[in-house]
Amino acid sequence: MMIYLGKRLGMIAAVLLILMVFLGGLIHLVPGDPVKIIMGPLASDSFAASVRSEMGLDKPIAIQMLDFIFGAVHGDLGKDFVSHRPVTVMIGGVLPHTMILAVTGLGLAILIGLPLGVYSAVHANSAIDKAIASVSITLITLPPYVAGLLLLLTFAVTLAWLPALGAGNFSAPLDYAARLILPSLALALGWIGYLARLTRASMLEILGANYVRTARSFGLSDTRIHYLYALRSAVIPVVAVLGVGLGHLLGGAIFIEVIFGRQGLGTLFYDAIATRNFPVIRGVAVVVATLFVVTNLLADLSYRLLDPRIRVEAKT
């Protein structure tokens, strides 16, 4: 286990290092003066010079990359060259909103998707199973921004049941929660379909296993078998997928935050792109990638804890 953990952590370090070299050097891959590319050709020479020195672009490329990586490891992702605020402070300010959105979305997906999958598996090939299957594939293929726009149109514009714009404030928790419903549902829809499908498939596999047949022959009730024995094994692959899920949710969150006008990592990224604020773009990319590899590792570890078979394989 420790060897495995060490290997995984080494791999994560390598992946993040390569990504940072890539992001640090990215600006030099584009032909032309990086400062002019960032600021646009109309930037005055003195302003361009101040940006150049602030971003360290006047140093050799290798030094720049080392500076960036050294800073990033110590929690310094550079400064926004418009507001001169540290990028980490800007990200830290909005990150809670995005994490709440993503975690709520993932929670909704589990709360709705898992029972749908279990029901489908227990009533396999029934009319409802087929209906759930059709709904699932429709939800899976729905791009997150389409889900967001359709929810916005229906519940905020046409029915006016829920507020459409802004994330609200932590000081008004009820209002904050109301503003969270539509965006998190928009993020969750695709995953509801995906989890329903995955749970159904892994449940069906387990319901055909020998130990379930034995339990049944011992006269255990269906409910007990389905929920106590089968579901416990069926959630294992689901956990593995959830780790990847959080990373994907962060991609979808950009659209959702822009559509619902929420502050967060996505809108920060979007605004930075509109103003070509490279330090912020790069900083958000590093944070998103770090979140992705870390949640992936956590999912992998809990997957091992849940499934004794993998632990045994790892030892041998």
Next chain:
Amino acid sequence: MSVFTITGGKTRSANAGTVRRLLRNSGGKFGLLVVLVLVVLFVFGPQLAPFGSAQQDIASRLQGPSFKHLLGTDHLGRDLLSRLIVGVRIELLVAIPSVLGALVLGLLLGLPAGYFGGAVDAAIVVILDALHALPTVVLALTLLALLGNSLGNVIFVMAISLAPSFARVARASVFSVRHSAYVEAERFLGASNGRILLLHILPNIIPPLLLLVAMSLPTAIAVETGLSFLGLGVRPPTPSWGVILADGFARVRTAPWAVLWTCLALAITTLGCTLLGETLRDILDPKRIGDQQ
């Protein structure tokens, strides 16, 4: 579809069987219908559209559906149906080259990784993992923000963003055949690595990759539309679906029609393409035939 069959003599019957089994499946039928409609609109779109996609009629702007404008008009009085129809060509002209570019990039990374293994493989896998750690949209936006959003750049960036999944499939496929008898025989006869890879391994790993091409098209369409929606993909006044969506979103409270129709068009397109791809995979992959029955 003939590429999926192996021997020349059996091609016709295998194809007829594939189509018959596709039509027996309701999802496959729907998918085939959607893709056929897309192909017709791709080829004949500008001729079929009732109005020009750029034809303005300010007097009848932001209208709902009517007999003259079946889906209504946008903020410049342009016919929404015509713009969506013409948009199909733009969607596919971006999506298809992006996916083919991703295929080529994926092969360039996946073939050597799978074939040589060892240090080459480890290095390429770390690069793939690094690319994979950023969600497709974040990677594409980061690159586009720097390169600027010309049509060529959008295609290039999408190809890079989609390439890792192709590389993974290529790598795994090469792994599964690199020690097979025919490859070992070639090597024994003194064939070079390049010759073995291109003439013997590549043709054998093409089917799963072509399937991935088909399955990636809806993703490419969705990503491209998303980028244009955020203002970093295809630029106005070109009637790409993302541009129509962005125009509509700016006025979603007063005139929701543009957003509604574009969302429906996108949902049907991605659903249809995916259903067709999944049905084809189930039919063509012998290992999966079992779970279908």
